[in-house]
Amino acid sequence: MRNSILGVSWFWFVGTVLTSQLPTYAVVNLGGSETLYIFALALFSIGTGVGSLLCEKLSARTVEIGLVPLGAFGISAFLLDLYFARSGAAAAGGLGLMQFVQAPGSARIMLDLVGIGLFTGFFVVPLFALIQSRTPREEMSRVIAGMNIQNAAFIVSAAVACIVLQQFFGWTIPQVFLALAVANAVVAIYIFTLVPEFLMRFLSWVLVRAMYRLRLHGIEANVPDEGAALLVCNHVSYMDALILSASVPRPVRFVMYYRIFEIPVMSWIFRTAKAIPIAGARENPELMQRAFDEIEAALADGQIVGIFPEGALTRDGEIAAFKSGVEKILGKRPVPVVPMALKGMWSSMWSHRDGRMHRMRVPRRFRAHIEVVAGEVLDGGSATAGQLEARVRELRGGDA
Numbered sequence: 516m517r518n519s520i521l522g523v524s525w526f527w528f529v530g531t532v533l534t535s536q537l538p539t540y541a542v543v544n545l546g547g548s549e550t551l552y553i554f555a556l557a558l559f560s561i562g563t564g565v566g567s568l569l570c571e572k573l574s575a576r577t578v579e580i581g582l583v584p585l586g587a588f589g590i591s592a593f594l595l596d597l598y599f600a601r602s603g604a605a606a607a608g609g610l611g612l613m614q615f616v617q618a619p620g621s622a623r624i625m626l627d628l629v630g631i632g633l634f635t636g637f638f639v640v641p642l643f644a645l646i647q648s649r650t651p652r653e654e655m656s657r658v659i660a661g662m663n664i665q666n667a668a669f670i671v672s673a674a675v676a677c678i679v680l681q682q683f684f685g686w687t688i689p690q691v692f693l694a695l696a697v698a699n700a701v702v703a704i705y706i707f708t709l710v711p712e713f714l715m716r717f718l719s720w721v722l723v724r725a726m727y728r729l730r731l732h733g734i735e736a737n738v739p740d741e742g743a744a745l746l747v748c749n750h751v752s753y754m755d756a757l758i759l760s761a762s763v764p765r766p767v768r769f770v771m772y773y774r775i776f777e778i779p780v781m782s783w784i785f786r787t788a789k790a791i792p793i794a795g796a797r798e799n800p801e802l803m804q805r806a807f808d809e810i811e812a813a814l815a816d817g818q819i820v821g822i823f824p825e826g827a828l829t830r831d832g833e834i835a836a837f838k839s840g841v842e843k844i845l846g847k848r849p850v851p852v853v854p855m856a857l858k859g860m861w862s863s864m865w866s867h868r869d870g871r872m873h874r875m876r877v878p879r880r881f882r883a884h885i886e887v888v889a890g891e892v893l894d895g896g897s898a899t900a901g902q903l904e905a906r907v908r909e910l911r912g913g914d915a
Contacts, residue, residue, distance in 0.1 A: 520665065524662070524665045525699075526638060528673045529635070534556065535673070536677065547611070551610065562635070566636020586634045651741065680694070719761045727758075737892055738764070744853055745841075746855055747823075748823055749856055753828070755823065772792075773793060794806075807840075825837060829866075837907075845895045851894070851895055854893065854903055856910035858886040890906055890907075890910050
């Protein structure tokens with residue numbers, strides 16, 4: 516949470532540097548007047564507004580923190596291009612709005628200003644939503660107050676930094692923008708190193724939405740905003756945990772078969788997401804016990820744990836009987852249970868349809884429609900494996 520607040524304050528730093536330089540930048544580097552400054556500020560503001568509105572569509576109405584890395588590096592990319600688009604003073608001065616728009620190279624500058632604003636929206640909106648969704652209500656006012664104080668400090672720091680760089684070091688405004696682009700990239704990498712959840716969510720979000728058209732049902736209404744919970748879902752493909760990670764706004768500690776956990780490339784994502792590897796009692800009883808201990812600790816800490824109670828991928832597209840492990844988990848820690856169902860993954864190249872997974876098949880259609888459905892929360896103190904299985908079957912319906 517602290518790093519999310521830090522990210523919001525950094526947004527104010529970037530915004531202050533950019534907007535405080537625009538009046539002089541419009542005159543010296545764009546060759547315009549105060550009217551051109553207002554136009555430049557309007558382009559940035561429109562980009563920010565569009566980016567903020569697009570967040571809802573791209574996030575499928577959930578808090579998609581995977582957009583934060585996209586926003587951060589997008590800001591740096593467009594700031595960098597803004598420097599190269601006009602690194603010196605304008606060739607002519609006193610340009611009116613239409614004269615500037617028609618001048619060579621102006622389209623690139625306008626695109627950069629809109630792009631900076633667009634990716635700023637991608638960066639800050641999910642952070643604000645994340646802070647609101649993960650802050651206990653009784654602490655919300657204190658958190659917002661503290662964040663505003665920190666924001667003010669960053670705004671003052673931005674103003675002082677601009678004065679120092681320009682008055683004492685003689686930097687031009689394009690050079691300030693270049694430095695800001697580099698600093699923004701460094702700060703983004705630092706934040707994502709401290710909170711790898713951001714980068715992991717970005718990778719899973721991009722991967723899942725590049726491969727599928729994902730539809731979500733009941734996620735916001737039934738997945739709790741805070742506190743421990745157990746997610747139970749049918750198991751159709753090797754992509755299931757990744758799809759659910761991209762669907763649920765909170766971090767989920769998935770319990771997965773250790774051989775899936777060790778798949779190259781995917782393993783990095785699973786480890787970053789703090790997935791819990793597990794093996795069968797006959798295969799590796801020590802690993803199985805460690806998994807149950809880790810599940811208990813995660814739930815005691817108020818986290819969400821996701822499990823696939825069938826214990827293995829479906830071999831025929833149907834839901835197999837839920838194993839008793841889910842009852843063992845709830846027996847020790849009777850947390851709320853969220854039944855979930857994956858629909859449309861049986862025809863995936865990652866399932867066992869038509870044979871073993873290593874006989875990989877070309878998908879039947881590009882960006883196939885898949886669905887994730889979350890049912891009403893059930894009481895973990897009374898839920899049984901049979902009841903949960905029946906509920907997941909009901910949520911899935913006839914579409915595997």
